[in-house]
Amino acid sequence: MGNPKAFLTIPRQEAGYRPLHDRVLDFSEVEQTLNTTERRAQASRCMDCGVPFCNWACPLGNRPPEWNDAIYKGKWELAYKLLTATNPFPEFTGRICPALCEKACVLNLTTHEPTTNREDEAAIMEIAFKEEYVKIANPERNGKKVAVIGAGPAGLAAAYKLNRKGYTVTVFDKNESAGGLLRYGIPNFKLNKAVIDRRLKVLEAEGITFKYNQEIDVTKLPAGFDAYVVSTGTPQARDLNIPGRELQGVHLALELLSQQNRILAGKEFKKSELVNCKGKNVLVIGGGDTGSDCIGTAHRQGCLSVTQIEIMPKPPVGPEDPANPWPNYPRILKTTSSHEEGCTRRWNINSLEFLGEDGKLTGVKVQPIDWKPNPEGGRPIMVPAGDPEVIKAEIVFLAMGFIKPQQPDFADNVFVAGDAANGASLVVRAMASGLQAAAKLDAWIKKQ
Numbered sequence: 509m510g511n512p513k514a515f516l517t518i519p520r521q522e523a524g525y526r527p528l529h530d531r532v533l534d535f536s537e538v539e540q541t542l543n544t545t546e547r548r549a550q551a552s553r554c555m556d557c558g559v560p561f562c563n564w565a566c567p568l569g570n571r572p573p574e575w576n577d578a579i580y581k582g583k584w585e586l587a588y589k590l591l592t593a594t595n596p597f598p599e600f601t602g603r604i605c606p607a608l609c610e611k612a613c614v615l616n617l618t619t620h621e622p623t624t625n626r627e628d629e630a631a632i633m634e635i636a637f638k639e640e641y642v643k644i645a646n647p648e649r650n651g652k653k654v655a656v657i658g659a660g661p662a663g664l665a666a667a668y669k670l671n672r673k674g675y676t677v678t679v680f681d682k683n684e685s686a687g688g689l690l691r692y693g694i695p696n697f698k699l700n701k702a703v704i705d706r707r708l709k710v711l712e713a714e715g716i717t718f719k720y721n722q723e724i725d726v727t728k729l730p731a732g733f734d735a736y737v738v739s740t741g742t743p744q745a746r747d748l749n750i751p752g753r754e755l756q757g758v759h760l761a762l763e764l765l766s767q768q769n770r771i772l773a774g775k776e777f778k779k780s781e782l783v784n785c786k787g788k789n790v791l792v793i794g795g796g797d798t799g800s801d802c803i804g805t806a807h808r809q810g811c812l813s814v815t816q817i818e819i820m821p822k823p824p825v826g827p828e829d830p831a832n833p834w835p836n837y838p839r840i841l842k843t844t845s846s847h848e849e850g851c852t853r854r855w856n857i858n859s860l861e862f863l864g865e866d867g868k869l870t871g872v873k874v875q876p877i878d879w880k881p882n883p884e885g886g887r888p889i890m891v892p893a894g895d896p897e898v899i900k901a902e903i904v905f906l907a908m909g910f911i912k913p914q915q916p917d918f919a920d921n922v923f924v925a926g927d928a929a930n931g932a933s934l935v936v937r938a939m940a941s942g943l944q945a946a947a948k949l950d951a952w953i954k955k956q
């Protein structure tokens with residue numbers, strides 16, 4: 509620990525977002541970067557706590573005190589080695605992880621000014637690629653073949669680990685490229701897809717084979733492999749089957765997000781297929797991160813207005829909720845870069861009916877509601893709390909989460925990972941789960 513008093517004298521400094529008027533004009537990443545001097549100053553704030561809760565809170569078990577100290581001392585290659593000892597792809601988490609470690613940071617618990625671990629990760633990786641610290645591994649092969657079904661963060665992490673252990677790995681994906689929701693869900697303004705391509709080049713150079721446009725029936729896994737990882741995510745979004753669902757203009761969130769990402773990758777769509785918000789009043793149903801990504805995308809497409817409604821109550825405004833203290837995950841109001849770009853946000857709103865004319869959406873009938881405790885225990889009861897009203901909208905996005913898939917009874921040589929195993933979650937959890945599946949698969953093979 510280089511500077512034992514830095515946390516007392518140096519405030520937390522986030523790189524922040526590009527100016528609003530500038531960033532809404534394009535799909536480039538909204539987050540800025542600190543210069544190296546500022547980054548080292550931020551890293552110096554890490555106190556090297558006796559029991560670093562950050563290490564426990566990170567699903568990958570990352571060790572921020574170790575690499576923050578290395579950053580502070582300017583030892584970037586060491587920082588890279590320490591970081592990648594636990595995290596296979598910190599350039600992803602460094603951009604889009606909600607930083608569970610920072611919620612657990614002692615500086616957060618005491619002053620609400622945690623260390624900037626997530627940004628520090630991204631900084632380490634940009635330097636590591638630039639300075640060519642990222643080397644192509646050439647593992648000795650063990651003669652065993654593994655198939656990974658699904659090239660999202662869980663599948664990529666499993667493939668990376670198994671390949672490094674000497675397995676010959678083939679990754680199958682139904683899409684035209686790898687990344688899963690990193691590529692076809694999360695907007696470019698949060699994660700530039702060149703960051704995924706850069707990593708894929710390394711994985712391919714290390715010997716992993718990718719086979720695209722291959723939709724695998726997981727009950728009939730491809731023959732010729734000693735073991736399998738199934739990491740197919742949560743493909744089914746929660747729908748809203750209220751009257752008018754068939755109207756033109758009602759879409760699942762990913763219809764917008766994945767199409768926009770494909771357009772930015774150069775794919776062309778027929779006019780009739782386009783999901784576009786230009787000149788429209790947009791309503792997003794669902795108050796979470798997917799909804800927020802729809803808001804940012806709608807702005808960049810030139811919408812007239814955006815409203816986001818959520819059926820649950822408004823979460824408490826932070827920095828903490830005394831009713832839900834650490835170590836629980838803080839369920840406080842989150843305002844993203846997309847919300848800052850302009851959005852009316854409403855809570856305790858139930859959707860009753862999609863309204864339309866000539867088959868096209870014109871608005872959504874909604875009703876303010878309240879939640880009353882259930883006298884029999886269990887989920888609270890929804891009760892009306894106001895008259896129905898109409899929110900004018902020519903386009904609606906349903907962003908209400910994803911259904912956890914039921915997996916078949918797999919043979920002993922099949923290991924399920926990521927959202928496919930645990931339900932919709934986070935990239936960092938998917939990667940951790942992919943690494944765990946790889947470790948289980950390796951242990952199983954060694955017992956045969």
Ligand SMILES: Cc1cc2nc3c(=O)[nH]c(=O)nc-3n(C[C@H](O)[C@H](O)[C@H](O)COP(=O)(O)OP(=O)(O)OC[C@H]3O[C@@H](n4cnc5c(N)ncnc54)[C@H](O)[C@@H]3O)c2cc1C
Nearest residue numbers: 658660661662682688689724740741926927933934935938
């Ligand atoms: C819009 C949106 C924004 C998000 N933002 C964030 C964020 O900012 N931070 C964060 O941490 N998390 C975020 N998440 C969650 C995160 O993206 C997921 O938890 C994570 O991607 C799950 O990884 P996975 O590998 O398990 O599944 P996925 O990423 O879903 O990947 C599954 C892969 O399997 C492939 N596949 C599926 N079925 C088959 C089949 N039968 N045959 C072959 N291939 C198949 C799919 O094509 C896909 O490539 C977001 C999610 C969404 C939807």
Ligand code: SF4
Nearest residue numbers: 566570601605608609
């Ligand atoms: S992956 Fe996320 S939780 Fe883990 S150290 Fe990085 S920012 Fe923190």
